[in-house]
Amino acid sequence: MTSQFPATDDVILGPGDDAAVVSAPDGRTVATTDVLVEGRHFRREWSSARDVGHRAVAQNFADVAAMGARPTGLLIGFAAPPDLPVDWADGFSLGVRDECAVAGGAVVGGDMVGSDTLTIAITALGDLQGRAPVRRDGARPGDVVAYTGHLGLSAAGLALLRGGIDGPAACLDEHRRPSPPYAEGVAAARMGATAMLDVSDGLAQDLGHLCRAGGVLIDLDSRALVPEPALVEGVRALGVPPERAEQAARDLMVAGGEDHALVAAFDPATALPDHWHRIGKVRSADQEQVKNSVNPVTVDGCAPPRGGWDHFRQG
Ligand SMILES: Nc1ncnc2c1ncn2[C@@H]1O[C@H](COP(=O)(O)OP(=O)(O)O)[C@@H](O)[C@H]1O
Numbered sequence: 001m002t003s004q005f006p007a008t009d010d011v012i013l014g015p016g017d018d019a020a021v022v023s024a025p026d027g028r029t030v031a032t033t034d035v036l037v038e039g040r041h042f043r044r045e046w047s048s049a050r051d052v053g054h055r056a057v058a059q060n061f062a063d064v065a066a067m068g069a070r071p072t073g074l075l076i077g078f079a080a081p082p083d084l085p086v087d088w089a090d091g092f093s094l095g096v097r098d099e100c101a102v103a104g105g106a107v108v109g110g111d112m113v114g115s116d117t118l119t120i121a122i123t124a125l126g127d128l129q130g131r132a133p134v135r136r137d138g139a140r141p142g143d144v145v146a147y148t149g150h151l152g153l154s155a156a157g158l159a160l161l162r163g164g165i166d167g168p169a170a171c172l173d174e175h176r177r178p179s180p181p182y183a184e185g186v187a188a189a190r191m192g193a194t195a196m197l198d199v200s201d202g203l204a205q206d207l208g209h210l211c212r213a214g215g216v217l218i219d220l221d222s223r224a225l226v227p228e229p230a231l232v233e234g235v236r237a238l239g240v241p242p243e244r245a246e247q248a249a250r251d252l253m254v255a256g257g258e259d260h261a262l263v264a265a266f267d268p269a270t271a272l273p274d275h276w277h278r279i280g281k282v283r284s285a286d287q288e289q290v291k292n293s294v295n296p297v298t299v300d301g302c303a304p305p306r307g308g309w310d311h312f313r314q315g
């Protein structure tokens with residue numbers, strides 16, 4: 001499984017010994033881990049082995065990017081039932097290899113064990129290149145909130161798969177192989193982003209973490225949340241009537257997760273990096289207000305949609 005993973009300049013010693021050695025020129029390494037469990041995070045009927053390889057890497061390197069770091073190394077814990085076809089493991093490895101090539105990191109090690117449930121536990125490393133990490137707790141009142149990447153496509157893709165609907169491809173593809181804007185994490189850090197995270201659970205939910213960490217509130221501007229045409233198309237394919245499609249798509253942007261878009265706060269005097277879209281503002285709050293608030297994140301001053309899925313269960 002390991003020989004097909006190419007090394008990069010960061011790899012001093014790759015897989016094969018008791019541990020790998022990855023360079024960290026400035027002495028600051030970002031480390032993060034995420035686990036994917038069959039049935040909860042992916043289904044073999046909905047995603048190919050190669051898709052799952054892509055997604056496993058993307059989910060982890062998105063967290064590296066969200067700290068403002070450059071992806072360097074990956075360690076892959078692969079726990080599989082004994083009857084897992086060898087082809088599946090090979091396909092998974094190809095997906096991992098190809099997503100590593102996109103993100104810029106390398107597989108430096110891992111472990112393979114037997115398990116009743118197919119489970120993939122990845123640890124990802126990144127290089128801060130001498131910068132301070134962009135944390136969740138740095139947003140200040142008055143900051144602009146902006147995102148880059150996709151919002152809502154993956155959630156639409158999941159709803160389409162659940163409904164057995166074969167399209168539009170842009171939604172299904174984003175669910176199967178999310179495309180985090182890795183390089184934008186570094187770009188945002190260079191531009192002085194005050195706080196940042198990747199959207200895995202849903203925009204409003206994840207921005208809630210940023211609010212609670214920073215003791216602030218965030219209000220999103222619905223006019224700035226412009227759904228991409230493929231998302232509106234996906235919502236239409238789910239059976240939402242045309243007059244409600246735009247709003248349903250916007251709700252998916254706010255409530256859907258797993259696209260691994262990057263969302264960050266910036267000082268209002270800073271020009272946003274290219275490809276970033278302004279979607280809201282950080283507001284001041286007293287600590288108790290934030291701690292006790294069910295919805296520290298609002299849209300036009302109102303509670304955000306609770307979840308994207310309800311819309312489609314109706315249809
Ligand atoms: N079991 C755990 N042990 C230690 N830290 C954890 C554990 N689960 C989550 N964390 C930490 O909590 C933070 C948020 O985790 P999570 O919500 O999974 O983040 P993300 O959505 O970015 O993957 C991370 O810093 C993560 O490392």
Ligand SMILES: Cc1ncc(C[n+]2csc(CCOP(=O)(O)OP(=O)(O)O)c2C)c(N)n1
Nearest residue numbers: 034039040041042043059158200201257258
């Ligand atoms: C089969 C299947 N069912 C449901 C989902 C939806 N889903 C699973 S986990 C998740 C949220 C993110 O996962 P989590 O494990 O919390 O990742 P993290 O936030 O740690 O990156 C979502 C929306 C899915 N991806 N696949």
Ligand SMILES: [Mg+2]
Nearest residue numbers: 033034035063
């Ligand atoms: Mg996590």
Ligand SMILES: [Mg+2]
Nearest residue numbers: 063066198200
């Ligand atoms: Mg994250």
Ligand SMILES: [Mg+2]
Nearest residue numbers: 034059063200
């Ligand atoms: Mg994560």
